[in-house]
Amino acid sequence: xxxxxxxxxxxxxxxxxxxxxxxxxxxxxxxxxxxxxxxxxxxxxxxxxxxxxxxxxxxxxxxxxxxxxxxxxxxxxxxxxxxxxxxxxxxxxxxxxxxxxxxxxxxxxxxxxxxxxxxxxxxxxxxxxxxxxxxxxxxxxxxxxxxxxxxxxxxxxxxxxxxxxxxxxxxxxxxxxxxxxxxxxxxxxxxxxxxxxxxxxxxxxxxxxxxxxxxxxxxxxxxxxxxxxxxxxxxxxxxxxxxxxxxxxxxxxxxxxxxxxxxxxxxxxxxxxxxxxxxxxxxxxxxxxxxxxxxxxxxxxxxxxxxxxxxxxxxxxxxxxxxx
Numbered sequence: 001x002x003x004x005x006x007x008x009x010x011x012x013x014x015x016x017x018x019x020x021x022x023x024x025x026x027x028x029x030x031x032x033x034x035x036x037x038x039x040x041x042x043x044x045x046x047x048x049x050x051x052x053x054x055x056x057x058x059x060x061x062x063x064x065x066x067x068x069x070x071x072x073x074x075x076x077x078x079x080x081x082x083x084x085x086x087x088x089x090x091x092x093x094x095x096x097x098x099x100x101x102x103x104x105x106x107x108x109x110x111x112x113x114x115x116x117x118x119x120x121x122x123x124x125x126x127x128x129x130x131x132x133x134x135x136x137x138x139x140x141x142x143x144x145x146x147x148x149x150x151x152x153x154x155x156x157x158x159x160x161x162x163x164x165x166x167x168x169x170x171x172x173x174x175x176x177x178x179x180x181x182x183x184x185x186x187x188x189x190x191x192x193x194x195x196x197x198x199x200x201x202x203x204x205x206x207x208x209x210x211x212x213x214x215x216x217x218x219x220x221x222x223x224x225x226x227x228x229x230x231x232x233x234x235x236x237x238x239x240x241x242x243x244x245x246x247x248x249x250x251x252x253x254x255x256x257x258x259x260x261x262x263x264x265x266x267x268x269x270x271x272x273x274x275x276x277x278x279x280x281x282x283x284x285x286x287x288x289x290x291x292x293x294x295x296x297x298x299x300x301x302x303x304x305x306x307x308x309x310x311x312x313x314x315x316x317x318x319x320x321x322x323x324x
Contacts, residue, residue: 003202003226006141008068008098010037013226014240017206018072022234026270030263032067035240039069043103046075046084061094071097076115078133089138099141107179118147118179124163131167143171148191151180157191158198165201173204173228192222204228212246235290261318264291295321
């Protein structure tokens with residue numbers, strides 16, 4: 001099992017899925033440290049890129065210590081998408097992404113109601129035109145993220161995936177839920193398997209991978225070339241080490257309390273470097289709370305972190321767990 005994205009080879013196909021509000025540089029860095037071979041950024045607006053929004057360009061910046069990273073864009077106008085892809089594939093700061101990923105799977109109302117994200121799955125011909133415009137504008141691979149369909153009555157992942165393939169996509173990532181399901185219910189592995197069978201390009205499976213056992217089941221049941229882990233990696237970058245152990249038939253060594261604390265603090269320091277304490281600490285609380293899942297006295301520590309305003313206060317709260 002291996003995935004090729006341009007000149008990058010992912011030996012085990014272990015990927016960090018794009019997640020708005022989560023998969024920033026800090027999360028990508030710690031996931032790379034524990035075995036993620038490839039990450040996709042939070043989605044950025046193609047229009048915002050074209051119109052020169054500086055906050056969007058900062059969100060799109062990739063640094064050398066993150067490993068192989070693809071940059072995800074969203075939008076619905078082929079020309080705008082192509083312009084944004086060209087600009088982002090030739091950054092003025094940071095390093096080049098290994099690919100440009102097109103979001104055709106985001107289910108949230110704000111994106112969907114604007115005809116973007118998973119709403120694109122209503123129109124496979126538009127999927128073709130967008131993918132064709134982007135792939136023709138850049139000299140790095142174009143990848144596409146889709147869902148199973150809009151709802152159970154409109155399961156058209158195969159048609160959409162084939163339209164993207166025809167448009168020049170070199171890889172498809174499919175989340176096995178419909179837009180209507182959002183993140184509830186179960187991801188449908190049969191749909192993923194059927195998409196894989198229909199394609200001539202590589203496929204990454206996404207949905208409900210939370211540990212080594214579920215990762216092996218996803219690969220077995222779908223014949224996918226790789227897997228993308230999203231929510232299962234939030235506050236748990238160690239999941240990549242666990243999955244790698246499962247693939248190689250080795251025993252997984254659980255992270256120690258100290259390793260969890262050190263990793264949470266590394267992620268926080270990285271976020272602070274990018275965003276400053278004022279922004280990074282409130283944003284980090286939701287992830288740090290998940291690092292605390294198995295801690296003795298976790299409720300008390302969470303309360304202290306929710307009051308913390310500085311890195312040193314968060315560090316003190318986390319390290320107090322060692323002495324509990």
